[in-house]
Amino acid sequence: MVKFNEVMEEEKARRLNPVVLAFIGDAAYSLYIREKLVFASDYKTGTLQKLSSASVSAKGQAALLKNIEAKFTDTEREIFLRGRNAKKPTKSKNATVAEYNLSTGFEAVVGYLYLTGAYARLDDLLSEEQDEVRG
Secondary structure, eight states, X not given: OOXXXXXXXXXXXXXXXXXXXXXXXXXXXXXXHHHHHHHHOOOOHHHHHHHHHHHHSHHHHHHHHHHHGGGOOHHHHHHHHHHHXXXXXXXXXXXXXXXXXXXXXXXXXXXXXXXXXXXXXXHHHHGGGHHHHTO
């Protein structure tokens, strides 16, 4: 039985398909942004959705990646490259192919860190987002 926030062994997480890591990373990043917005403001849900969409989009993630990529460890860089270069089952509707590929790599790193319980590391990397989210 899986428990909420159960931690996965790093080696097992590393072996996961990078698109699977991006799948969980997308959800974890979305929750991170939503929490930041709720803690930082008292906006109504429509405004919260609009603000979160800008950050959680492929364009928003690709932009954030430019600020944090240099901070990646060797393992994070390897996971990012695997995610960026992976064959994806879908195409982006509102971003370029390059932005979509970068965002998939970003999400793979977030997914890996989330699954392995590296929450402090996630917070360190994602704290670049804080000032933008406060709107």
